[in-house]
Amino acid sequence: MSVNSHLDYLSGKLNLKQDEKDKVKKSIDTLSLRLNSYFNGQLKDHFKFGSYTRGTILPRKADEGSDIDYMVIFTNPSNYKPQTLLNHLKNFVIYYYRSSEIRQSHPTIVLELNHIKFELVPAKRDLWGDIYIPSRTSPFEEWLKTDPNAFNKKLTDANVRYSYQLKPLVRLMKYWNRLNGSYLSSYQLENWIVETFYWNCTSLKDFVYSTFENLNYNFNDPQGYKEKVDRAKKIISQTKEYEQKGLSYSAESEIEKLFPDF
Structure with missing residues (x-):
């Protein structure tokens, strides 16, 4: 060779094999349905983004830290701060996934299943359609503008x-x-x-x-x-x-x- x-x-x-893709897709579909049920009317949108959508995610055998980035955009009419929305997501995963490993890793809620890990990112969208996520590093800005799939x-x-x-x-x-x-x-x-x-x-x-x-x-x-x-x-x-x-x-x-x- x-x-x-x-x-x-x-x-x-290093590319995901079909059986792993099928398991991940099933978990994503289940997550989507549960988000709609739990946050009935409180979400504007939710979707996957990051390396999984680009086809560059590594299989778990090669990288135990491989994860699916998943954005959850709240309607947020009361203009809640990032931590409040993070708490909402944490309560959601505790409700449906209480036997799994759950932790906060600002600005995400990490949900680790047997075959994949999700990083749930709370977000809000303004009147012009711009998306904002919790700021990771700045002590002066609570929200950071982003274009997750650009x-x-x-x-x-x-x-x-x-x-x-x-x-x-x-x-x-x-x-x-x-x-x-x-x-x-x-x-x-x-x-x-x-x-x-x-x-x-x-x-x-x-x-x-x-x-x-x-x-x-x-x-x-x-x-x-x-x-x-x-x-x-x-x-x-x-x-x-x-x-x-x-x-x-x-x-x-x-x-x-x-x-x-x-």
Whole structure:
């Protein structure tokens, strides 16, 4: 097996299989029905967003932290503060999912089932249709304006532009990130990949090589993360050197240090 065939094989394995998709879809459908029943007339809308809708979510075997982002837009006529809406969602999940793990991770309510985790995000919508979610970091703003699915088109367009290699690349890089402590957020990593220019890349390994060669860190980043990036760059360099010498077995063994099978 060559470097490229190993990466192709692994990126395919990192895609959700049909049985897992079916289980997740059933859980989403059940959640949707229960939201409508519990909050009868109190919701403007609710829907999934994030990596699941982009096709870049990792299977649980590869990432135990994989989750479905789910937005719940309240009518909120009394203009409740974010914590009040978070409490409403918490009461909802306790009512229907009392045997599951439930916790608050501002600005979401985390609901962990056996096969998938949901992050429920309360939101409100103004008269112009703009959506606001609880602010994660600012002590001065309670609500933050957002467009939850805007990034989907950006990623899809880039994936088409690069001959459908970007989504497999994203899954591989999210897997590497997970193996190395998940220092980068899923969105942060995906957005950086989309914003990166890939010159003369045709195969998946070209995109992987280019991604690590362009991956840098800031002065204030943790030393452990810096060391992991440096290690990855050295492995990529060594892999390319083995390939140039015609040592395909050694090249494959080297790249597996970054992307082991699971």
